[in-house]
Amino acid sequence: MTESGAQLFARLEARRSLKDIETRLFPEDGGPDQGEVVELYGPEGTGKTELLYHLLCRCVLPVASGGLEVDVVFVDTDYSLDMLRLVSILDSRLNAARSTGSPSAGSDEALLRHCLSRLLVVHCSSSSQLLLTLHFLETSLSSRPGLALLLIDSISAFYWQDRCEGGASIAKQEERLSKCAELLGRLLRDYRITVFATCHAIRRSYSGPSSSSSSTSSTSSEYDRPYLCRPWQRLVNHRLLCSRQEAAHNMAATAGGSREQRRRRVFTARCTSSRTKASRSSSFCVTDGGVEFM
Amino acid sequence: MVVLRAEMCPGLDEDLVKDLRAADIKTVEDLVSSDTEEVAQRCSVSYKALFAIRRVLLAQHTAFPVSGADLYEELLSSTAILSSGSPSLDKLLDSGFYTGEITELSGGPGSGKSQVCFGVAVHISLHLKQSVIFIDTTGGLTAKRLLQMLQTETSNREEQMEALQRIHVFQLFDVFSLLDCLYSLRAGRLQQASVGGGGGSVKAVIVDSVSAVISPLLGAKHNEGMSLMIQVAGVLKTMAKDFNVAAVVTNHVTRGDGGEVQPGLGASWSHIPRTRVLMEKLDRTSVVSHSSLRSATLIKSSRQVTHSPARHGAQSGSCQRSEHKARLQTSVGSERPAECRLQHKHLDSAEPKRFRQVSLLCSTCGER
Numbered sequence: 001m002t003e004s005g006a007q008l009f010a011r012l013e014a015r016r017s018l019k020d021i022e023t024r025l026f027p028e029d030g031g032p033d034q035g036e037v038v039e040l041y042g043p044e045g046t047g048k049t050e051l052l053y054h055l056l057c058r059c060v061l062p063v064a065s066g067g068l069e070v071d072v073v074f075v076d077t078d079y080s081l082d083m084l085r086l087v088s089i090l091d092s093r094l095n096a097a098r099s100t101g102s103p104s105a106g107s108d109e110a111l112l113r114h115c116l117s118r119l120l121v122v123h124c125s126s127s128s129q130l131l132l133t134l135h136f137l138e139t140s141l142s143s144r145p146g147l148a149l150l151l152i153d154s155i156s157a158f159y160w161q162d163r164c165e166g167g168a169s170i171a172k173q174e175e176r177l178s179k180c181a182e183l184l185g186r187l188l189r190d191y192r193i194t195v196f197a198t199c200h201a202i203r204r205s206y207s208g209p210s211s212s213s214s215s216t217s218s219t220s221s222e223y224d225r226p227y228l229c230r231p232w233q234r235l236v237n238h239r240l241l242c243s244r245q246e247a248a249h250n251m252a253a254t255a256g257g258s259r260e261q262r263r264r265r266v267f268t269a270r271c272t273s274s275r276t277k278a279s280r281s282s283s284f285c286v287t288d289g290g291v292e293f294m
Numbered sequence: 295m296v297v298l299r300a301e302m303c304p305g306l307d308e309d310l311v312k313d314l315r316a317a318d319i320k321t322v323e324d325l326v327s328s329d330t331e332e333v334a335q336r337c338s339v340s341y342k343a344l345f346a347i348r349r350v351l352l353a354q355h356t357a358f359p360v361s362g363a364d365l366y367e368e369l370l371s372s373t374a375i376l377s378s379g380s381p382s383l384d385k386l387l388d389s390g391f392y393t394g395e396i397t398e399l400s401g402g403p404g405s406g407k408s409q410v411c412f413g414v415a416v417h418i419s420l421h422l423k424q425s426v427i428f429i430d431t432t433g434g435l436t437a438k439r440l441l442q443m444l445q446t447e448t449s450n451r452e453e454q455m456e457a458l459q460r461i462h463v464f465q466l467f468d469v470f471s472l473l474d475c476l477y478s479l480r481a482g483r484l485q486q487a488s489v490g491g492g493g494g495s496v497k498a499v500i501v502d503s504v505s506a507v508i509s510p511l512l513g514a515k516h517n518e519g520m521s522l523m524i525q526v527a528g529v530l531k532t533m534a535k536d537f538n539v540a541a542v543v544t545n546h547v548t549r550g551d552g553g554e555v556q557p558g559l560g561a562s563w564s565h566i567p568r569t570r571v572l573m574e575k576l577d578r579t580s581v582v583s584h585s586s587l588r589s590a591t592l593i594k595s596s597r598q599v600t601h602s603p604a605r606h607g608a609q610s611g612s613c614q615r616s617e618h619k620a621r622l623q624t625s626v627g628s629e630r631p632a633e634c635r636l637q638h639k640h641l642d643s644a645e646p647k648r649f650r651q652v653s654l655l656c657s658t659c660g661e662r
């Protein structure tokens with residue numbers, strides 16, 4: 001396969017490392033290196049997508065506002081990207097930077113749009129489309145040297161569909177995601193990008209009424225086990241286990257009518273890296289202006 | 295999965311498809327994932343031709359990347375916030391149901407889910423003059439009740455009839471007919487519905503209830519049921535986004551291990567709706583005969599910070615609603631794109647929204 005000089009340059013010229021994308025999330029000096037994959041794993045409402053917004057904002061914001069000025073691709077398989085939410089987070093970050101730092105040039109709107117133009121969004125509705133889209137993204141990667149981050153929300157979106165369509169053989173069930181993982185592995189090697197992907201926790205035990213989800217506290221071990229195909233598991237370098245504190249508690253408060261009042265929900269992301277075996281827990285809460293670490 | 299066929303793109307003829315099939319390349323994915331050079335040799339076609347075919351097929355079947363700025367622009371011009379007809383519920387939902395996403399109302403029997411759905415349908419058809427698709431899977435929808443609600447809004451017989459014309463009702467009782475209906479709506483019947491009955495484009499698709507058809511499928515060995523559930527979710531999501539309609543679904547509730555009330559359909563479904571509202575009946579506080587107080591709590595939202603619900607906060611934000619009468623922003627705001635942005639600016643500066651819970655007074659006298 002031939003490539004032009006510009007393509008070669010874009011491919012080989014070092015993309016920006018995202019090791020410092022969010023130091024509060026990863027163990028000391030253990031941020032995601034180029035070509036590494038971070039998996040955010042957790043049940044619904046544990047701040048996975050919110051964390052992605054946080055990282056996304058950090059990447060697309062101008063350096064003057066504390067950003068990294070790199071291009072980002074957001075692969076939305078859950079149709080969960082809420083542009084309005086993203087814009088309000090970006091807005092608050094820009095405002096915060098403006099109030100502390102020097103007055104930046106250009107109006108808010110123009111600056112905002114400029115930030116948003118660093119973002120590419122793809123919506124995928126099936127695992128085969130995801131595979132084809134990853135192939136197609138290769139052209140974007142080779143033509144945009146500024147592109148350093150790929151976000152996938154979520155990698156597990158088509159799990160059940162694939163399970164059913166694959167019939168009885170496990171290999172067939174996992175075929176497409178394996179192919180996606182292999183391709184992703186190649187893209188990571190060739191283009192040295194960083195990938196963050198969310199993965200929903202599913203309930204796999206067949207005990208008890210299956211139509212009800214269970215509280216996080218009693219069955220946490222059951223929730224934590226990885227279930228996606230082996231090629232994907234091998235690809236993951238860092239795993240962030242997301243959880244929400246007092247979640248079960250809150251629900252109980254709703255049902256039981258207790259008068260207990262909690263103003264904020266505290267989210268925790270526990271990071272374990274396969275390379276260094278180091279781990280770190282970080283807590284944050286979600287405010288109108290996005291993720292705030294504590 | 296797209297099977298390779300002749301004439302799918304220029305250069306791909308009958309013979310080549312046969313050759314490719316012999317080389318175990320049957321689908322577009324196979325062709326795209328395989329090594330072009332190797333395949334060219336095995337099928338004795340020119341590398342250039344095969345490369346061109348691969349590129350065209352890829353472009354045809356991929357999801358196209360859109361710039362964030364363009365997406366935002368598009369969203370601002372196309373997003374509509376549909377008022378639910380109840381000011382307190384609107385407040386809870388950050389001014390109403392947003393098009394382009396799925397909103398879930400969950401609650402036990404008699405918690406007012408269906409009544410809210412009827413109210414929304416009536417409000418959209420009568421006041422916003424837009425069409426509504428109402429998919430009824432429980433047989434709970436009666437034209438009489440809709441008319442009754444309309445009659446409290448307007449005494450003009452013609453207006454009532456026009457509004458009823460704009461509510462398209464489908465009564466389906468299993469998941470396959472639901473999927474069938476949703477797919478055909480997505481394939482173009484949605485626009486037909488817009489052109490047909492009484493004008494106004496379809497702005498909302500209401501499924502009452504989605505759990506009634508899905509929960510029977512979720513058994514011990516629930517692969518197939520899960521897959522069907524995710525399919526329903528998928529078609530709803532794509533329809534909401536592509537046609538810019540608000541999808542409203544209702545769900546039942548179960549009790550978790552700790553005895554707490556939570557929406558049904560399990561962990562995999564919990565990721566599907568972008569906004570979830572838990573509705574409850576407040577038994578103790580029945581105010582008037584035939585009426586009882588219902589509370590609605592926001593338990594998931596992608597836009598608002600959901601704080602832990604505090605029970606005593608319920609009354610502070612309460613607003614009585616009888617016979618769906620109180621309400622209506624005077625600006626019949628079906629399309630309010632410009633305000634979206636303002637809304638969010640407002641959200642940042644507004645006082646911390648601590649109690650995302652309101653009470654609704656939902657009359658049931660109409661049921662009798």
